[in-house]
Amino acid sequence: MSELAPFPTSEYTRRVERTRERMREAGLDAVLVTDPANMNYLTGYESWSFYVHQGVLVTLDHDPVWVGREMDAKSAEVTTWMDDEHVLSYTDDYVQSPHDKHPMDYVAAVIEEYGYDDRTLGVEMDAYYYTARSHARLTDQLPEADVQDATLLVNQVRLKKSDAELDYMRQAAELAETGMQAAVDTIAEGVRESDAAAAIYEGLIGGTEEFGGDYPAIVPLMPSGDYTGTPHLSWSDREFEEGDPVIVELAGCKHRYHCPMARTLTVGEPSPEMAETAEVVIEGLETTLDRIQPGMTAAEAEAVWSESIAKHGIEKDSRLGYSTGVGYPPDWGEHTVSLRPEDDTVLEPGMTFHVIPGIWFDDFGVEISETIHITENGAETLADFGRDLFVV
Structure with missing residues (x-):
């Protein structure tokens, strides 16, 4: 067992067994796991x-096997719970080879x-890193x-978090707080967006003094000025100007576990429309968090939000949120449950979600989000940071 692995071996073997249960239900004898978040979840890798081809082979009859580039094999040996004989690697001439060689040839041989x-x-x-060529080569x-x-x-399998996983997400929440406080303290008239980033x-x-953070799966998103209605912009060399609205969406990350959070700021006093929209968003968010309970469906949770903003004549077409946890670039979402009308997944204790009640118009937007943990009694908000419209 590696000293770098963030969980005991028993945690990983439990995850592998739960994966095998789903494999049996699906009639699968083996699964080649190539999503780096899933590789990490099952092995600690x-x-x-992840820019080169790699994977973890999970079977019903053998211990999992890591397969990847030779120079990365040492990383598998020092970060996973697997013994060295289950770390298999291909030579460097398979990497972006000008010859007729591909890493999936080696994987197929394994x-x-x-x-x-x-x-x-x-x-x-x-999966993002399982390419069309990889699939063609493997099946061939x-x-x-x-x-x-x-x-x-x-x-x-990742949907319901263990207590140990939740501990890391709570640390990620503290990191999100430090990042957001830095945004509030730095953003001002004349400051470059890049300096705020x-x-x-x-x-x-x-x-914090107790622990540092990991790189998040998504860069801080910072649409500002006329572009706050465009949710996924990052930053530029532009200087903030008086009257600018600014949306900051970021995530703390600890051992690849994320706690996303978004807040909206204004450089100087907000416009009346901005202030009014913020009140609608905050009311809808707090109403939703107060009413979420285990046993509700994802669709029922979204309906609370939709009903709240409908009182103000507003509709939001995009989903309210999604499950989150372990993540690698380009995403911290789990790609499973979404809080939207079509999703009938029942919310259960241990699930974690990024709840994003953003409202975006053509010329401005307001986004104030929280990461929550579904408990036996409702929803626990992981971070503790004011939800006001921040005036800087």
Whole structure:
């Protein structure tokens, strides 16, 4: 067991067994896990190596096997709970090879060696780093295998967090607080957006006296001025001006566990429309958090928000939130449950969500969000940061 792994071996073996239960339900003999968040969840593997092909092979009959680039094998040995004999690597001539070599050739050979080349194999078809060429190459090398889509199989296992996972998310919440406080303290007339971003990063990663932070899966998002109706802008060299609205969305991250949070600021006094919209957002958020209970569906939780803002003649087409936890670039979402009308997933204790009651218009927007944990009695807000419209 590596000293760098953030959980005891028992936590990882429990996750693997839960994954195998879902594999049996789906009729799968093996799953090739390539989503770096799922790899981390099952093994503890941590390295900035997801730009090359890698994966964890989970089977019903053998211990999991990490397969990746030779220079990254040491990372697997020092960050995972697996023994070294279950860390397998391909040589560097497989990487972006000008010859007819591809890492999935090696992966296919491993699958064949373990006796799964003619069995039912699941792959994460919609994972960011499992490319079309990877799939074509793997299936070409395993003509007898029944290859099926298992994109969200491990993601579904991740939905309910253990107490140890929640502890890291609470630390991530403290990091989110330091990052957001840095934003409030730095953003002002004449300050460059890039300088505010630098201060936020210092807060997120410098952290507290007790612990520092990890890099978040998404950069701080900071649409400002006329662009706050455009939620996913980052920053530029532009200087903040008097009257600018600014939305800051960020996440603290600890051992890859995220706590996203968004707040809205104004440089100087807000316009009447901005102040009124903020009141609507805050009222809707607090009403929703007060009424969320285990046993509700995701759709029922969203309906509380929609009903609240409808009283003010406002509709919001985008989802209210999504499940969150372990994440790697480009996303901290789990891609499973969404708080929206079509989702009938029942909320259960241990689930965690980023609740984003943002309202965006063409010329401005207001976003004030929280990450919550579904408890036996309702919703626990992980971060503790004021929800006012901040005037800086």
